[in-house]
């Protein structure tokens with residue numbers, strides 16, 4: 001367990017959705033598990049004029065909603081006493097000065113300060129500037145860290161503009177850019193699976209691997225976030241950070257040690273060696289589509305009729321859109337380990353199943369007994385089930401020589417294992433000063449460099465976007481990006497390929 005200095009967590013946007021659902025409950029659980037330092041305070045900052053008592057009652061409501069089975073009263077007392085509120089009305093020119101005066105009381109607020117900016121992206125740089133203006137980012141005596149929520153920019157240019165604005169006031173070591181995917185233990189397990197086992201590393205290269213699929217499929221649609229989604233799309237929302245980070249963990253070289261700098265150096269190298277998609281042949285390298293009306297499996301397991309994306313937009317007054325709810329792309333990594341191996345990255349809403357996985361298909365075995373003999377697959381499933389599945393060919397007992405595919409299926413979570421939300425580990429890392437699960441600016445830039453040209457080319461192409469029925473498998477037409485005819489989209493359980 002790493003030691004955490006006494007500190008104050010200053011939470012901007014504490015009344016928002018993210019804070020209610022993840023941050024406050026996460027901090028409470030960390031406290032109950034004894035992971036917060038004894039001297040640690042939480043100062044929630046919001047526009048509204050709310051008393052400390054009213055704010056504490058609101059926090060209790062957040063915890064009651066999250067922990068339906070209740071919680072320990074002693075844990076609650078300790079946690080609630082850490083919590084304070086500061087009103088920061090945008091109309092008050094002295095609001096940040098008043099906050100600085102409040103925080104100056106070291107008997108209540110330990111002077112190492114971690115700021116969590118859970119606010120609209122347009123507010124990130126104004127808040128940093130104002131904190132700096134009142135000396136609250138000064139590290140001459142205590143550390144000062146700023147966590148920036150996702151997204152860090154909406155394209156390369158805006159990411160660089162945000163970086164330029166905040167680095168007037170912050171050093172890189174003070175900036176924690178979040179991708180909450182990296183807080184998932186299943187994602188952290190990718191590195192351990194690769195490097196803590198002897199059997200995988202020797203075959204983790206283009207000599208043995210045919211291709212890799214990085215998949216994030218959801219059964220959910222865009223819900224009431226039509227405005228947000230239509231200006232974002234699947235590539236920006238999921239692929240730009242979550243899926244490219246997953247790819248980096250799968251493909252990077254072994255870091256020289258597990259220090260944050262070494263891990264990030266390897267991820268940066270890998271992301272920078274992904275070849276840009278050739279825009280002159282975009283249609284063989286990337287595919288987009290939108291869901292049409294259909295039927296999906298609802299959370300209660302029953303079928304539910306749902307509208308198409310364009311119908312949902314029309315309800316909210318948006319009459320036309322080429323924004324993708326399905327995006328698939330083929331990437332190549334220009335290094336000796338991966339030369340020639342396609343990495344297929346895909347993400348979609350309103351699919352037949354919700355699943356996040358890394359599926360690795362191995363090359364044909366040296367001995368082919370029949371045309372039906374399958375190639376080996378290794379699947380690292382991230383969610384909903386954390387498991388590792390290996391498919392191997394095995395003799396069917398009997399007089400004939402014939403094989404069938406058998407699976408070694410290994411759950412990576414036992415019933416007795418604690419379940420830690422990704423925000424809990426990331427909050428802890430922020431206070432510990434461990435940025436290894438946060439993004440370096442070079443990673444963010446490399447990711448935008450890959451995604452931006454595709455987003456722009458698709459936005460400029462106003463021809464009708466391919467439609468797929470909600471609740472179906474990948475559109476057959478998406479197969480246009482496969483390198484060879486025997487490649488197919490891999491799903492969570494079935495072996496066979498396209499079952500349209």
Ligand SMILES: NC(=O)c1ccc[n+]([C@@H]2O[C@H](COP(=O)([O-])OP(=O)(O)OC[C@H]3O[C@@H](n4cnc5c(N)ncnc54)[C@H](OP(=O)(O)O)[C@@H]3O)[C@@H](O)[C@H]2O)c1
Pocket residue numbers: 012013014015016017018019045046047048117118119120121149150151
């Ligand atoms: N929700 C999620 O699951 C999720 C997931 C990934 C990333 N994020 C990111 O996390 C951040 C917060 O998300 P959220 O869903 O919690 O947002 P939210 O509920 O819309 O708002 C967060 C806070 O921002 C303040 N705010 C809202 N509208 C404002 C306005 N017009 N002017 C000034 N302040 C305003 C409010 O605080 P006060 O009124 O108290 O000032 C509010 O509590 C965003 O950057 C988002 O992209 C969220």
